[in-house]
Amino acid sequence: MTVEQMYSSLMSEVRYIFSKSVEEKWVPLGKTSVPQYLLSFETIVESAYWQSKRSRKVEDFLLYVKLARRYRKKLIKFQSNAELKYLEEKGSSRFSKYAKTILKPRSNSIPNIVNDLGKLLESDSEKANCIAESFERQYINEKSKLFELPDTYDSIQPTVWVTDDEVYKTIKRCKNSCSKTSDDVPFTFIKMIAPLISSALAQIFNFSMIKGEVPEAWKTSIVIPLAKTKNPSTALDFRPISLTSHLCRIYERCILNQLTPFLNYVEFWSPSQHGFLPKRSTVTNMLEAMNDWTEALDRGEQVDVIYIDFAKAFDRVPHDKLLEKLIDLKINKYLVIWLNAYLENRTFRVKVGETLSDYKTSICGVPQGAVLSPILFGVYVNSMSAILPAEVKIKQFADDTKIYTALKKDSHTSPLQDALNSLSSWCDDAKLDLNQSKTIRNQDIKRVTITRDLGFLISSNLDFSEHWKKAINAAKLITTRVFNQYSSKKPRLMILLYKTFIRPLVEYEFLHKKAL
Numbered sequence: 001m002t003v004e005q006m007y008s009s010l011m012s013e014v015r016y017i018f019s020k021s022v023e024e025k026w027v028p029l030g031k032t033s034v035p036q037y038l039l040s041f042e043t044i045v046e047s048a049y050w051q052s053k054r055s056r057k058v059e060d061f062l063l064y065v066k067l068a069r070r071y072r073k074k075l076i077k078f079q080s081n082a083e084l085k086y087l088e089e090k091g092s093s094r095f096s097k098y099a100k101t102i103l104k105p106r107s108n109s110i111p112n113i114v115n116d117l118g119k120l121l122e123s124d125s126e127k128a129n130c131i132a133e134s135f136e137r138q139y140i141n142e143k144s145k146l147f148e149l150p151d152t153y154d155s156i157q158p159t160v161w162v163t164d165d166e167v168y169k170t171i172k173r174c175k176n177s178c179s180k181t182s183d184d185v186p187f188t189f190i191k192m193i194a195p196l197i198s199s200a201l202a203q204i205f206n207f208s209m210i211k212g213e214v215p216e217a218w219k220t221s222i223v224i225p226l227a228k229t230k231n232p233s234t235a236l237d238f239r240p241i242s243l244t245s246h247l248c249r250i251y252e253r254c255i256l257n258q259l260t261p262f263l264n265y266v267e268f269w270s271p272s273q274h275g276f277l278p279k280r281s282t283v284t285n286m287l288e289a290m291n292d293w294t295e296a297l298d299r300g301e302q303v304d305v306i307y308i309d310f311a312k313a314f315d316r317v318p319h320d321k322l323l324e325k326l327i328d329l330k331i332n333k334y335l336v337i338w339l340n341a342y343l344e345n346r347t348f349r350v351k352v353g354e355t356l357s358d359y360k361t362s363i364c365g366v367p368q369g370a371v372l373s374p375i376l377f378g379v380y381v382n383s384m385s386a387i388l389p390a391e392v393k394i395k396q397f398a399d400d401t402k403i404y405t406a407l408k409k410d411s412h413t414s415p416l417q418d419a420l421n422s423l424s425s426w427c428d429d430a431k432l433d434l435n436q437s438k439t440i441r442n443q444d445i446k447r448v449t450i451t452r453d454l455g456f457l458i459s460s461n462l463d464f465s466e467h468w469k470k471a472i473n474a475a476k477l478i479t480t481r482v483f484n485q486y487s488s489k490k491p492r493l494m495i496l497l498y499k500t501f502i503r504p505l506v507e508y509e510f511l512h513k514k515a516l
Contacts (some may be wrong), residue, residue: 003086003208005101007215010200011183016187019195038075045071059174086496100508110225110352124361128357131225132350133234141318141364141431147340149333157262157332162205162254165216168198179243180351182217187246205251212337218248221348221367222356223448242348242369252371255335257364260377269378271387275398276374282397287455289395293462296406304416305404307451308423309435313399315365319343323379329379333508340378374398380430387426392419475505 037508045067052060084484112122115130142255171194177187190197208214225238232238260278263330269277274285296303310316326336348368350357366373384401385394392405403419425436449460457467478501486497 003211003213006207007206008215010197010204011185011217013359014185014190014193014197018189022189033457034075035078038071038078041067041074054285055069056396088208110238111232113232113237114171115411124353124355125357128352128355129219129351130225131352132240132348132357132360134238135223135225135240135315135350136360138312138315138352139362139364141316142319143344143363144316146412147320147323147344149327149336153333155332156266156330157335158258158334160209160446161254161337162202162260163250164199164202166254166257167202167205167250168354170250170257170424173197174250174253177246179334181222181243182220182245183247185246187303189392190246196371201247201250203367205254209334210253212334212341214338215245215248215339218245218344219346220245220359221346221369223348223350224334225352227351240350240368242367244367244370249371256371256375259331259372262331263329263375263379266329266476268382270382270385270396272394273378273382274402275378275396275413277378284458285397286454289404290462292404292406296460299406300409302409303404304414305402305451306416306420308401310399310401310427311433311434311435312365313381314368315362316432317365317377319378321430322376325379339372342372381432383421384426387422388419389415389422391415400454401452471506475502478502478505 042193046062048060048224049069052064088181110124110127110131112120113127113130115121121127121130171191174187174191176191179187183190221242221244223240223242224243226237227237229237263277274280274282274288293303293305322343323336323340326339343366346362348362348367349359349360366376381396381399384396387401388394392403394401394403403416403423405415405419407414414429424434451458457464457470481496482497482501488492
């Protein structure tokens, strides 16, 4: 029996149980119906309004105003109690999710776009296929040779095995999700039946690893296009986020839990990389850079910083070169073979509204949104720091990269040009393209006095006034929305809204500035 047959058999049973035991029903998140007494009161108020308009008598108008005020007070009291009741019944996490849909509404609809021929696309089907074709064209780095593990390959990593208990705990730790994936079963339901299927899943996962086979459902993604600009007008204005199989993501987490300690054990990571690693973050990235910059300024030097922008970085990673780097790391041979099967011949469909595009193929890259993608991309670009001159420093957070050096103010030469030349050659070899509209390749690099760096607005004098101004304005806007949208002024509810939506806007910046 193949891995594909085992997995298909299991999922057929899961789908059957789901269809027989769960009634699917669409319910607006947190929607509360108005009680009958308020509806009746609303009818009375409306009747008084039309009576005052017809008669034009002062006493009729005053009666309408009196009734309208009483109705508004009763409605506010009802809404306030309903909000508090929802918080108490569902808990703070569920209430925060509901509140986000009100305070930060996000539309999943795609506006009309223009295709390459200048035709305006209005239907979801046309838009989905146009965007899918655009995404497919980004995958340009086809394998230059077939994957083959050397006969003399000797791994230093133990085989990646998973246990029933590990699978069960991994499932229970993950957040509930009703997103549609190739599994065609909501993850919320999978969590409910986790005790029943954990053993079967562990067997399939281990069999998949030892055989080097991946079920087709794990290699198919539903891609959600996210707008890169405020008013997208073409397919190029979107970036892909992949919704992969829920169960594949569970196995990826199990693999990640064993791959990460191994990479730390062999001391693989460059100190410059801060992305998706334990005890490293955007804050540690910025703290190290700011420490270097302020020390240079204290010495009376100037600091030149260049921000590197990769074009479609995650989508351009060549599979053969990535596998070569994994082989050089001596990771377990079964894992190398499994990753090759996981990456090759992947397909995707773009979803617009409720419409899916035709199937498209991705011949390179790591799927954005997959669990293993960040660490695989990190492995691929980790060697970048080694090719730079010693006096040039680099800081990375995934594909966000900056290089900088401190110079005497009367210096007429900079090692940054040599660094850029080396970086350009490294990119050619790695088949990662630099965004030529923003970076080098005989293009003038635009000099600016203020730029955005990992969420911070950095000015040439390291003054955070513009950054603070923007953060405070954003916090004020959300505060206004809170008071406009919520009738209740109960301390518990308002404190939760403050902690969830307002404090994070300034806390991230405050902690950063305090640390400096």
